[in-house]
Amino acid sequence: MSLHQMKINDRGHLEIGDCDTVELARQYGTPLYVYDEMKIRQNARRFLLAFQQSGCSFQVAYASKAFSCIAMAELAEEENLSLDVVSGGELYTALKAGFPAERIHFHGNNKSEKELRMALDAEIGCFVVDNFFELELLHDLAREYQREVKILLRLTPGIEAHTHKYITTGQDDSKFGFNVKNNHALIAIKESLNKPYFHLSGVHFHIGSQIFDVHGFVQAIRMIRKHLDHVHEETGYEVEVLNVGGGFGIQYTEEDHPASIENYIQTITSEVKSEWEKRGLKFPEIWVEPGRSLVGNAAITLYRVGAIKDIPGIRKYVSVDGGMTDNIRPALYQAKYHAVLANRAGESPHEEVAIAGKCCESGDILVRNIHLPKVNSGDLLALFSTGAYGYSMASNYNRLPRPAVVFVKNGKSRIVIKRETYEDLIQNDRRKQVFAY
Ligand code: LYS
Incomplete structure (x- = not known):
């Protein structure tokens, strides 16, 4: 409330x-x-409507880490959300709730082989690969399953969001993702493109949590786009999906003044459109992962x-x-x-x-x-x-x-x-x- x-x-x-x-x-x-319950549904509908008004293709994936249980997964399904899970336990909950596997995205900086197998068995929609260890492990498993697996690569853009230091994630010194500045991101993209059992759908980034200012997203999108230009020059690759993560802030006390859901989405979609348009590129599908801002x-x-x-x-x-x-x-x-x-x-x-x-x-x-x-x-x-x-x-x-x-x-x-x-x-x-x- x-x-x-x-x-x-x-x-x-x-x-x-x-x-x-x-x-x-x-x-x-x-x-x-x-x-x-209606408040969660209204929040979800505001995200979807803001995207529909932008004209962009999109997915709104509820970050189930914010609050995961069977009833919540059922609600997310009814509201046409996708689901972001970060562990076998969250995945298990979603599957038990009958959440459609193809709308599940699997995140995490240390997914175990057992968790990856569980997700492959369920035929989830997308793996957000976080590091080189996972890149190899998941590809070995994909080969074993003889199946092409859709992946996004989590990139670390080197942006510091103004929030508590425990919940910033986009800065260079982070346990998450492939760093853009030291070229790990480019190497990971090249490796993914060379792996026959991967389909590289695009990239993901997440700059932090409880962010009030839309500007961090603008900066990160520009920065990632610049990097994608470099990738394009080197490999000819273009993303189909750009996942800008979550982190949309909410009001806890009267001191908090977050942007509105509409403002976040409008800013993100216009920035992506303008950056892609400048280059004459086809707009990517934009994915977001709200957790806090939904529940x-x-x-x-x-x-x-x-x-x-x-x-x-x-x-x-x-x-x-x-x-x-x-x-x-x-x-x-x-x-x-x-x-x-x-x-x-x-x-x-x-x-x-x-x-x-x-x-x-x-x-x-x-x-x-x-x-x-x-x-x-x-x-x-x-x-x-x-x-x-x-x-x-x-x-x-x-x-x-x-x-x-x-x-x-x-x-x-x-x-x-x-x-x-x-x-x-x-x-x-x-x-x-x-x-x-
Ligand atoms: N648990 C944190 C909080 O309560 C946010 C973590 C966000 C995960 N990416 O604010």
Whole structure:
């Protein structure tokens, strides 16, 4: 849920998807991830419409790392998205959901042989090859399968996006992709063209995550096009597909001012058109990989407030029943979130507090400073815009069970991931056996 769309009912309760959050918490317990299904669908449709209006051929591949589960893959399928997966587990989820394999793209800087075989068995649409090791391994497997495999090469354009250093990916010093500046990209393209079991559809790049400024994309497209000119001179090769990755930012707090979905797509498509037109080349198919921008603002997390510790003159800690186990982003990236008291959503702010998680880590703080109405133990707290990289990065640290996830729509809710139980936590543990050694 984004900041400006907060809906409060006549009981003063926050609503999402026309469902009362207090009722949702009562029904499913807390912590609880709640996704507004229509919001995800609207975001998807905005991407597709912006592309349709550009006149370009395209694919919008949902980056399932942002939030992967069967229901999400089903939704992506219904909305005519493609799917980007980065592991055997994400691929397995997509296939189990019945997602069409030909619309799956496989990413990752260290795909194992087992994962590559799984993807070849499923006959997925495209492999985004990340490095020389994978280039050889995948080609050996393609030969073994006696099948021509479609690939893109992930290039590293040498662009630094203005975002947290842990989530930049396009700079030269990156574990991802073939660097353009040191000629690895050209060598990889030449090698791919010489490999009989590869069809090189094009190239991919990704400059980082949570990017607000469209200019980074413009710069990267120009830079990649220059490199492709060089490739053209050397080999005569032209790309059919240009995959510009994702990284489209969203608003977490009022300090964030990302460009709109329409603005990102319009900028990217016009830049590609103008660069290709200048050279009299046929426009490539443009692929994007939004994750956060599809699901991030579609969800909230509901927590129950427990202990409150006031240190006069220093800080008031309001502790909730989740924390870094269901949302690592504040601890990992100093990510900022907005929150409200969901059971008293209409009340004015009264005090400044910190919202703390329940893990045994001083860094387990979800929000360092926030103005809320006077908070009482038992209040329900809603953290906004938690749909991306929240549940998907959740852990069982301190042996906390992972929360439940529900989808809401038109006043109805459905569980899409059930809450873990203590029994789930120990299901893979084995007791000591007398003759075990
Ligand atoms: N997990 C990161 C985040 O929460 C983003 C990673 C993007 C992956 N390419 O912001």
